[in-house]
Amino acid sequence: VLAFVPARGGSERVRRKNLEMVGGFSLVERAVRSADEVVMRRADVWVSTEDAEIATHALSLGCSVHDRPAQLASASSQTEDAIGHWWLRLGTKPDAVVMLQPTSPLRTSAQVAEAVRLLATSGCQSVVSVTQSHDAHFAGRLKPREGAHVEAGDWYQWQPFATGPRVRTQDLPPRGTENGAIYVWTAGHWTTHHNRMGGESAAYPMDRVSGWDVDTVADLDAARRLAWRPA
Numbered sequence: 001v002l003a004f005v006p007a008r009g010g011s012e013r014v015r016r017k018n019l020e021m022v023g024g025f026s027l028v029e030r031a032v033r034s035a036d037e038v039v040m041r042r043a044d045v046w047v048s049t050e051d052a053e054i055a056t057h058a059l060s061l062g063c064s065v066h067d068r069p070a071q072l073a074s075a076s077s078q079t080e081d082a083i084g085h086w087w088l089r090l091g092t093k094p095d096a097v098v099m100l101q102p103t104s105p106l107r108t109s110a111q112v113a114e115a116v117r118l119l120a121t122s123g124c125q126s127v128v129s130v131t132q133s134h135d136a137h138f139a140g141r142l143k144p145r146e147g148a149h150v151e152a153g154d155w156y157q158w159q160p161f162a163t164g165p166r167v168r169t170q171d172l173p174p175r176g177t178e179n180g181a182i183y184v185w186t187a188g189h190w191t192t193h194h195n196r197m198g199g200e201s202a203a204y205p206m207d208r209v210s211g212w213d214v215d216t217v218a219d220l221d222a223a224r225r226l227a228w229r230p231a
Helices: 027-033 052-060 079-089 109-122 187-193 217-226
Strands: 002-006 045-049 064-067 096-099 126-133 140-144 156-160 175-186 201-206
Touching: 002 027, 002 079, 027 045, 027 052, 045 052, 045 079, 052 064, 064 079, 079 096, 096 109, 096 187, 109 126, 109 175, 109 201, 175 187, 175 201
Parallel strands: 002 045, 002 096, 045 064, 126 201
Antiparallel strands: 096 175, 126 175, 140 156
């Protein structure tokens, strides 16, 4: 197993996000540490970045660094393009790859190991971590009221996708939402589909805390408050 950590230097909502600290470790280091149970050595963790500071940080952690071209590190770049560039330059190919985004700092190394084992025992081609919930049944579309200034906090109209008798949430079947914390796939799956997901896929359920995603400053602040969990 090799681990792939995509860590570009630019970010729009939180500047230099991947180097921000949560619970005493940078987001990059927390991703790297979460791979420790599934790789044979730290050099089997590849940090893909176009940023010199992140590259230096990754090397200090004992990781390998993939120099990602700047054109594959923009806000509109696709993760699959970065993976593909790394894969072509990689020498010996692994049996499987686990991708760990730095923006999921509360995922644990034990959970990563469980997701990798799920790939091996299920016979699936890919595994995707999901946050399990029962509340998606009540989702709806938010529509600003006429003349509202949403940025000023004006209220929305709510248009639910379903109406009728209300079912207790605990009686609803569980739903899984992709949370971005863990992706695992076989080498054969990548060769065929060039995608981190798809094929015959298995879901790895996580709770909301461990599947926490850092996208905004508020998300980062919350992660720091929740960071009692080990990396």
